[in-house]
Amino acid sequence: MVWFVLKGFLDGQRAVALLALLFACPVFATAQESRADAPIPHVMGQSVSPSFEGWYPNPDGTHSLLFGYFNRNYEEKVDIPVGLNNQFTPGPADRGQPTHFLPRRQTGMFAVVVPADFEGRLTWSLTAYGETIAIPGHLRPEWEITALEEITSGNTPPVVRVHAVDGDMGQGPGGTHAAWTVPVTRAAALVVWAVDDGVRKVRASARPPRFGLVWSKYRGPGAVSFEPTTPDVDSTGQAVTMVTFDEPGEYMLRVLAWDDSGGQAAIMAGGFFCCWTNAYVTVQVQ
Numbered sequence: 001m002v003w004f005v006l007k008g009f010l011d012g013q014r015a016v017a018l019l020a021l022l023f024a025c026p027v028f029a030t031a032q033e034s035r036a037d038a039p040i041p042h043v044m045g046q047s048v049s050p051s052f053e054g055w056y057p058n059p060d061g062t063h064s065l066l067f068g069y070f071n072r073n074y075e076e077k078v079d080i081p082v083g084l085n086n087q088f089t090p091g092p093a094d095r096g097q098p099t100h101f102l103p104r105r106q107t108g109m110f111a112v113v114v115p116a117d118f119e120g121r122l123t124w125s126l127t128a129y130g131e132t133i134a135i136p137g138h139l140r141p142e143w144e145i146t147a148l149e150e151i152t153s154g155n156t157p158p159v160v161r162v163h164a165v166d167g168d169m170g171q172g173p174g175g176t177h178a179a180w181t182v183p184v185t186r187a188a189a190l191v192v193w194a195v196d197d198g199v200r201k202v203r204a205s206a207r208p209p210r211f212g213l214v215w216s217k218y219r220g221p222g223a224v225s226f227e228p229t230t231p232d233v234d235s236t237g238q239a240v241t242m243v244t245f246d247e248p249g250e251y252m253l254r255v256l257a258w259d260d261s262g263g264q265a266a267i268m269a270g271g272f273f274c275c276w277t278n279a280y281v282t283v284q285v286q
Contacts, residue, residue, distance in 0.1 A: 042072065189240055
């Protein structure tokens with residue numbers, strides 16, 4: 001009698017195990033299908049999306065619309081000349097946007113200044129690998145950002161001059177523009193003067209304030225290399241980088257100056273829009 005009870009119990013256990021396995025199979029298959037449907041990282045061949053980061057008021061009463069982008073490729077740097085595939089509407093189509101797109105998310109790359117009474121939308125559209133994506137910029141109140149002062153600490157963006165010690169100063173994402181009026185050869189020295197207010201995050205008061213520069217290609221027909229890409233700023237505020245071009249043409253280079261708020265990616269990941277400064281230099285290479 002005991003043997004039959006025990007056998008029945010074991011058979012029941014086997015049945016329960018079998019049922020559990022049968023019910024688990026669809027779940028396992030679904031999990032497998034979910035993994036199969038997940039996006040696969042691509043090194044190249046993917047589109048580029050424009051992004052609108054928000055807007056901020058300028059001291060002169062105008063407003064700046066801040067834009068960035070997301071290059072879905074993990075390695076490919078995509079080039080999209082200004083025109084039907086890279087334009088603003090309403091025009092002019094060229095409002096200072098990049099034509100050379102670095103991999104992955106690049107935030108606050110440039111700002112478009114609009115008048116105080118601006119209404120409506122200013123739309124940036126990009127077409128890459130057959131896919132067109134557009135994003136409108138606007139002055140909706142809920143999209144206002146604090147790009148010129150970090151509200152938690154009073155920190156402000158670095159002040160930057162490019163190429164000339166007496167050149168125009170820039171501060172914030174709108175930055176400053178400079179140009180080499182004398183054509184250069186394939187290699188040249190880029191000089192930047194940059195200063196920062198030294199304000200640190202409260203939790204980081206025990207260490208020196210951080211401050212850095214990063215060079216990148218913004219526009220141009222050929223490859224550009226920087227040595228170093230992230231130059232040190234000396235005690236006078238000067239930083240020097242050697243830049244090399246592999247073919248002639250007109251180029252625009254961008255230098256990003258960041259401070260104790262962190263690198264640009266860290267700032268945006270934390271939901272902040274301060275504090276960094278963009279500066280651009282146009283170079284004629286012959």
